[in-house]
Amino acid sequence: MTALRGRARLFGDDVNTDSIISSTRKRESLDPAVLRQFLFEHVDPTFAASVQPGDILVAGKNFGCGSAMEVAVTTVLGAGIPAVMARSFSRTYYRNAINNGLLPLVCETDGIREGDILISDGTGAIRNERSGETLIPEPLPPIMLAILRAGGLVPYMRQNGDFKL
């Protein structure tokens, strides 16, 4: 798994995809480089401008619920965010994340504060620099790991042409 080092950016429970990126925005463009300026615009209008590459989204339960629109993943990636940690994900967001190479990490997130530096050496465990706490995310099913290791569903399908269990 990818090595990570970034600031925690906190969100609550039941973050829906429309609040990640408003579906009215994707009428005008599907380009993550354009959409990233509207990331979480109705949750925190200052968020998009404050994102630094490497920032990690940290949320409660049911992250990415609602619409299955994939711009809710590509826009996050477009902003330079490599991973989302949450207590649980909606299944469509989880799949879309894997398919695009955004790392969805399922673990307890209660102890993480805004701005905490989260570090992973790529073996899976994530260490909170401030608290010293180490979090072990739930393992991914083998096929998701294979897709993620290939770099997403596009390279996976280029290599395999089909799904292989």
Place this chain on the structure above:
Amino acid sequence: MAGRTISEKILARKSGQDAHAGDLVVCEVDCALGTDGSVPMALDYFKAMGGENVRDAARLVFALDHYVPPTSPQTIALHRVMRDFAKRFSVTLHEAGEGIGHQLIVETGRALPGGLVVGADSHAVTYGALNCFATGIGSSDLAAVMLCGRIWLRVPDSIRVVLTGQLPGGVYAKDIALALAGMLGADGAAYQALEFAGPGVATLTLEDRLVLSNLAVEMGAKTGIFPADAETVAYLQDRTGQAFEPVAADPDAHYSQTVEIALDALTPRIALPHLVDQVVALEDAAGTPVQMVYLGTCTGGRLRDFHQALAVLEAGGGVAPGVQLVVTPASREVRDAMTADGTLDALVGFGATVVEPGCGSCCGTCGVIPGDGVSVISTANRNFKGRMGNAKASIYLASPAACAAAATRGAVTDPREVSR
């Protein structure tokens, strides 16, 4: 050896594997839907995957439903890209104005008992009403289905939802679905299937069942599946010539949990802003002022919904001053039926704004948008902040009759009071 749920049996059939909850399987997809909200990205992924030809165009359906009518050069371009691709590869494409993709999948008999249908839109779960394993996917998964005709799935655990008795007057399928969302919560069925069962199922029409399956995803469910019965077969009779093989759960199938809903005891429900599981008894929200009433969507935009709404509007003497009533039939078939039986004229007579069949105002991508500070009561499935295109509006969700009752008074009103 425990018996199997409907989902386990369908996914075993479609994968050729002995599928049990928790297993990963690769399944043949009977039909895949993409919309103007998802196909443009899917085509980019398809191309990037090296896609030169679609595996089986006969199993693909495109629907232009999110941008109806298209109102910008960008959305016009999205439609054009889809039309060009559909023409080149002989993919069935439903034009803008034909209706919501989910309704069209159901109306054209493409979701069949025992089948597997995916849709690149979360409300693809709707077809579970027809005893079909139906689930929502993103654009990249749709691209892979276009390429290889298959999808990988984790066989879900199932929650058994037992319905008993019969709905009393003034209480509808939407109230059952909202009650269930209130019980389970917005993620209470995450990664799982809802499997409807019990003697109450037979009292529900196919249109009622579509409402329950449609809202399954609002509880995080992968699908919301019904058993097939005479009602299912009757609905499909003139809609497909294809043979199908319904699937029933084994009596000793294993469920992660069983919840029971006594339909007799149910009262009207309402979901408060801004979450679908903020469900209360409608009477507890009675009197809340509303300025916009929305009748439509893949949840509440079918003929029966408009009949129920119209009956309440007539009983209540029409739309109260200051209330905007917006009507969006789910499909042209629905609208034609509303025209034929006078429903549409009657709604227009009450001052309704009628929008072309499609997703309409539901997700704010087209149709009428609520103004700042406006409270909307809607027959839709989602009330997230900003959902209808304005984050300064508030959305309440209720049955078509309850929405109509609110229209007659300009405030949340128990439909049973108006029909009396």
